[in-house]
Amino acid sequence: MSELNLARRGFLKTGAAAAAALMTSAAAHAGIPASKIQKWDEEYDVVIVGSGFAGMACALKAGRAGLKVLIIEKMSVVGGNSAICGGNVACPVNPVQKAQGIEDSKELFIADCLKDGLGINHTELLATIADRCNDTIQMVVDCGCEFVPNKMLFEAGHSVPRSYEIKAGTGSGYIRPMQAELKKLSNVTIRTRAKFDDFVLDDDGAVVGVTARTGYRFDMKLTNDDRDNKTGKAVTIRAKKGVMLAAGGFSRDIEFRQVQDPRVVPTTDSTNQPGATAGVLIKAMGIGAMPLQLCWLQFLPYCNPREKGFGVSVNFVNHACMDYGIVVDRKTGKRFMDEHAGRKIKSDALFQVIGQDENYPIAIADQEIVDSINPSFVKLPLEMKTVTKFDTLEALADHYKIPKEAFLAEVKKFNEYVKADDDKDFHRILKFNNGLSLKKAPFYGIECCPKIHHTMGGVLINPKAQVISATTGQPIKGLYAGGEITGGVHGASRLGTVAVIDALTFGMIAGEEFAKMA
Structure with a gap:
């Protein structure tokens, strides 16, 4: 036990x-x-x-x-x-x-x-x-x-x-x-x-x-x-x-x-x-x-498992990766939830992926997304090395050991969904994305997990x-x-x-x- x-x-x-x-x-x-x-x-x-x-x-x-x-x-x-x-x-x-x-x-x-x-x-x-x-x-x-x-x-x-x-x-x-x-x-x-x-x-x-x-x-x-x-x-x-x-x-x-x-x-x-x-x-x-x-008890789905408490990464995961980018299962390279759903829905989905072997999902944003949010949201996480910057999506996949072919196909599909304003997989509301997706290097990745946040x-x-x-x-x-x-x-x-x-x-x-x- x-x-x-x-x-x-x-x-x-x-x-x-x-x-x-x-x-x-x-x-x-x-x-x-x-x-x-x-x-x-x-x-x-x-x-x-x-x-x-x-x-x-x-x-x-x-x-x-x-x-x-x-x-x-x-x-x-x-x-x-x-x-x-x-x-x-x-x-x-x-x-x-x-x-x-x-x-x-x-x-x-x-x-x-x-x-x-x-x-x-x-x-x-x-x-x-x-x-x-x-x-x-x-x-x-x-x-x-x-x-x-x-x-x-x-x-x-x-x-x-x-x-x-x-x-x-x-x-x-x-x-x-x-x-x-x-x-x-x-x-x-x-x-x-x-x-x-x-x-x-x-x-x-x-x-x-x-x-x-x-x-x-x-x-x-x-x-x-x-x-x-x-x-x-x-x-x-x-x-x-x-x-x-x-x-x-x-x-x-x-x-x-x-x-x-x-x-x-x-x-x-x-x-x-x-x-x-x-x-x-x-x-x-x-x-x-x-x-x-x-x-x-509510869990916050935007947290990073490598830092204690609230940490410095929550706003980046929330407002960059989940508002405009995606979250993927590192074992499959695929999305597994509506990233814009409520906190309970996302936390439940994250826990299922994390499981017993601490398979922390990877949240991803690109430079265009980063430029659209508050600069402080990415500055500290980069300094604290909870967020990592990559020149290519391939390098991001290699770093987190994500199946490359499946991951690249998933990113391509998501970008098409944003362009068409239609998420056929999870029915995420995309009309307020303002065209932001994952297409402009560099790319940013971070592990995410839920933590108790609100009673x-x-x-x-x-x-x-x-x-x-x-x-x-x-x-x-x-x-x-x-x-x-x-x-x-x-x-x-x-x-x-x-x-x-x-x-x-x-x-x-x-x-x-x-x-x-x-």
Whole structure:
């Protein structure tokens, strides 16, 4: 039996039981009664847990309304996964689409999301995103966020180009300007190395504050940092208007993620930053928040097996090779999927090819394609030697040990499909390829594989970003949430660029709800 299977069996006997016990304990604990707090150490109108897209958007709206706001972030830097993600953002029915004659609609956006989400998305949340996305884009532009002008990305799984490309090439293109705007507000405080521990509830079950620890030190060696790490000084913080959860997903929580999907072993890599753990989610469920679709874990099909975590190659594989080029099975030299399908479809196809013998498929682009994308997408991968450049397709085939004759025939066939706008093999949408195919040397190749990227499930919210109680079906007073800690928006699998608009929009809405209380 392999080492991975042994590790998996061992975990299922001990780790699953331990994690289940933790969840039972959290449910029994049900927060801290406010009556036990003799004196609050600090008081704010709004306390936000997490400093990514959702947290900063909420702080902007609440802070600009004059409310006293505190963001607590357990890591030593702000931004979480938001700062390192690709950063491109979907926005159906936007002004750039209109100027370019691209026909889109709220209904088409929802239909695209439902297709990849296997129909289990909560459409009222998708409708909210579609209705408010242009307001969201205006909010970040007003902060100084810059998009590539007059450009719409045709992201995988979407029926039409509807995604803005962030100029910075990563989510830092939002986090930095948003943080700079927040620093201008004297009533907003951002505190790093401050870890949320629990909720404080009044006699009616409303959230009126949190307990936290300042001076917290995240421990990379722990598989379960939230629940095993006791560093820092305990403080009680009153939240007079309420608490907003923006703590992200749990892709790096070895114990919790494996309980949800036992196929994921402890060594399964993730694109996420180390702080993506389940502690805040577990505490929210402990006070009655409705859990939703926790077992749906999304893999990102654009990763490189030779680098850890997100790495530097994702944008190149995504926007060069899969948007315009092809991916082939190195054993056969042939394509095996629609490279523009949704992430789940592609990840499932990649896993089938990779199999047990690590037969990593090869993603390919040519110089014309490279010239059409953001230059930074290829620069770093070339420097890090995850992408290799070749003068001929024959040299590329020799390097990756791909059957040359079959491969060259496959490239020729694909080029003909692009010219005819008709992919007879996988019915890929080619009309937005703008004639780009594989014909201009040099050519670029890279191995690709899926890694855990996004946790679909979390707590249930309504269109006002209020967290819903599993007991009453009504909002838990004083508790809001947005982004990856919530479930329902994406269903079983999310489309690329929808997570950014999801987090920013529901963060913005939560902030607007707090602003109404000012």
